[in-house]
Amino acid sequence: MKYGQHKASYYVINGITFFRVIAAPFLLALLFTGRYDIFKWLLGVSFFTDLIDGYLARKYKVTSIFGARLDSLGDDLTVLIGIIGLVVMKPAFIKQEIVLLILLLVLFLVQIIYAFIRYGKMTNFHTYLAKTAAVLQGVFLLLTFFTERTNLFLFFAATIITALELIEETILISLLPEWEANVKGLYWVIKKKKQGTKR
Numbered sequence: 001m002k003y004g005q006h007k008a009s010y011y012v013i014n015g016i017t018f019f020r021v022i023a024a025p026f027l028l029a030l031l032f033t034g035r036y037d038i039f040k041w042l043l044g045v046s047f048f049t050d051l052i053d054g055y056l057a058r059k060y061k062v063t064s065i066f067g068a069r070l071d072s073l074g075d076d077l078t079v080l081i082g083i084i085g086l087v088v089m090k091p092a093f094i095k096q097e098i099v100l101l102i103l104l105l106v107l108f109l110v111q112i113i114y115a116f117i118r119y120g121k122m123t124n125f126h127t128y129l130a131k132t133a134a135v136l137q138g139v140f141l142l143l144t145f146f147t148e149r150t151n152l153f154l155f156f157a158a159t160i161i162t163a164l165e166l167i168e169e170t171i172l173i174s175l176l177p178e179w180e181a182n183v184k185g186l187y188w189v190i191k192k193k194k195q196g197t198k199r
Helices: 003-032 036-059 065-089 091-096 098-119 128-147 152-175 186-198
Strands: none
Touching: 003 036, 003 065, 036 065, 036 128, 065 091, 065 128, 091 098, 098 152, 128 152, 152 186
């Protein structure tokens, strides 16, 4: 790929990622003004950009530290807005599953605080578990908003995978002395460390 094309791809793909960041306040405005139909469609677009930007970045080889950080910020904001949407539109469900949601919040805060203590910033590991959790979260939230039904099986699957992902990231922080982006997962880090000790 030529330099000009590479640079153009970099800006386009990061622009797709940035959409999730700038969409967040608009989503909140739609939610709190009762424009639920527009809210769920725009949220769906945000989740769709999450599916394509990482794929395009790898395909066109324009991955970067900035892109990884922007992607993580966009992901977290999109899921947060989705959860706020559940609080507003499905308060009974939130009350029913409050214990599990608080558990996930605690695991998330532990991971975030540990990352700031260790690295001075958030992680951008983008592990396989994190990608799986993001897909499950997105599918659950969108199905809930579009079908008006709450799929408990999907909710529990997303909860379990998200919890495992947060635990894995916390362990990875303890194993990796320096900040890294795009880490596949715990198995690969341990494997790499074992290979390093054999040399």
